[in-house]
Amino acid sequence: MQQHIFPAIRLTLVCLVVFSGLYTAAIWGIAQATPNGGKGEVIVANGGVYYRNIAQNFTEDRYFSSRPSAVGYNAAGAGGSNKGPSNPDYLAEVAARVDTFLAHNPGVQRADIPSDLVTASGAGLDPHISVPAALVQVKRIAQQRQLAENTVRDLIRQHTETPLWGLFGPAKVHVLELNLTLDQRTR
């Protein structure tokens, strides 16, 4: 056993230098060539700088809403609700979100509300909503912004991200980009 102690210590130190040190430094160096120097993708628009992949809380009726967040959209302490599918408190919470949504969106049928709009995302920072979740908000947005419903639908269509290469995964709508466009249209 003794003969293995010193090789173990020395090998660990070499690994520390190579894998924690050199490897990290190399990737960091290469990342400097990425668009924002490895500091995360940003959108610069309407006089602000926003992280593209971090959902924002939209409470005002004139904006498309993001998905609910179990952590209050805290991008320094992300997380999900971790509520089980049969938990009565959780189901009551979802039911309350449905009622709130209906109150803010008169004329919408309950069955047209897609579940992603009233359930918390995995990290609480999901920047997207599903296409039905955007369409169900059209009536409200059109009214608030004094736009034709078709115009709003067109905007959604323009901001719909198709599946990867048209083949893989779900279609989705980026909420922040859509809202930025709304602000540009009806300033």
Added chain:
Amino acid sequence: MHTEILGVLVMYALVMLLAIPLGRYMGKVFNHESTWPDRLLAPLDGLFYRLSGIDPHRDMRWQEHLTALLVINMFWLIIAMLVLTNMAWLPLNPDGNPSMSGDLAFNTAVSFITNTNLQHYSGETALSYLGQLTLMLWQFISAATGMAICVTVFKAMRAQNEVRLGSFYRHFVLSATRVLLPLTVVMAVFLAFNGTPMTLEGKDTMITLQGDTVQVSRGPVAAFVAIKQLGTNGGGFYGPNSAHPLENPSYLTNMVENVAIFLIPVAMIFALGHLLRRRRLAWMVYGVMTLGFVLLLIPAIGFEMGGNPAIEQLGIGQPMGSMEGKEVRFGSAASANWAIYTTCTSNGSVNAMHDSMTPLTGLLTLLGMMINAFYGGIGVGFLNFYVFIILAVFISGLMVGRTPEFLGKKVEAKEMKIAMIIALLHPFLILAGTALAGYLYTHYPDSCGGWLSNPGFHGFSQMLYEFTSSSANNGSGFEGLGDNTPFWNIGCGIVMLLARYLPIIGPVAIAGILANKKFIPESSGTLKTDTSTFGFMVFAVIALVAALAFFPALTLGPIAEYFSIY
């Protein structure tokens, strides 16, 4: 065809497309044949050996392989504890995060050196960048440990009348420099160019469109995530792991990260075929593992895409399936897919919250970890499977009335005892741990009543999941469990230690003892182990030993919950 399903299919196709050539390459590396990266990487290996004072050509017997492994792992545990309990004043701490308490540091240190990466903390608030970077070191070398000791077993399996099994250190260094490092560099660069942060700057402040002020955690994420996925580690940089939009920004990164989970565990099987010159045996192993994996995968995708019936009753639509705890950019099919990938291997990273999945998906993820040999963790997945092979050989031998043999070696009482102890250890640790937790929860409501975020059957599943994940060295969780308490930190820590090292020691001992036995050439009476008949035999043993041991516990948790809402 449905684009979500198509995405899942293409991910598995990519796994195979990459794993077969990678397996052949790994086979060559560990057979010490020349490979094309030699010119670039051989000097690096040489540097490792020289600086560490290691002679890579000194052959070791199986006992010495184990000693070398245990000594170096013990040393890692000590350093990991020291760093985690002193982060606050050490450098690279731009967010001013605190040091860990003793019990949490013990849990975290054990968790990372055992390739488990169970996380009873949230990375953004509990670790400095120095803490993250040392955890990243364990992600590299715990994976290399698994690969190295598995290569030792491969060499023991092919040994005819010799005891030379190579050098553990050489296996370890080759695993790290020839397999893990090149793949990780490619993947980290890919992630950095696809929206994953890679910076040493601390939190940034952002004013939202509505005028709220938000802090955004950043960090050297790309480097960390690459090895997390490739090394069957699974410890996320951020709390919600690969569900976090900075850790996994798009469907494309999700595909790459998901494929990375399976890549090395699957390639390991093909490396076995190359090293032993027994490709049919490798395909038998691959066939059994794949059958088990597919049987878990298909229903899981079905349940998640089908949605939660309790949500259905609220009268709203579920066009995307069950969406609680999931991200829209992945959808429910890719989330269920990841959940099964991560629990079949001992990866344990998540791209959706397992706690919120429908009851039977929860059951399928639990089963993946309870069996822990459908591909399994790097190296150790095969070691678990090896134990099942030995059991199947023995049972088949009894059925046909012959002395059981495997690869020309007689399997006798001593090996069987070891195999049985290892096969039963996993159920014992899980069930005893869960029973103890259940007892404490019901008898001490004052101190333990706050553990669970869900009542009823699901609450029981949360405790069962935590011990299953610890014992499978998986690291995923039903994260609603309030697990940063001394009971969970120390209890899970002990389980992780036992469940890592005993299932390494057992199979290495069996293979080592068999290697030293006299080789009996194959005859017409030899039980063929590379046939589909024998494959089904192994599958039956797995179903019998692993699954049936857990059925009563699963009935109390996910199955009861299923009947309460469907």
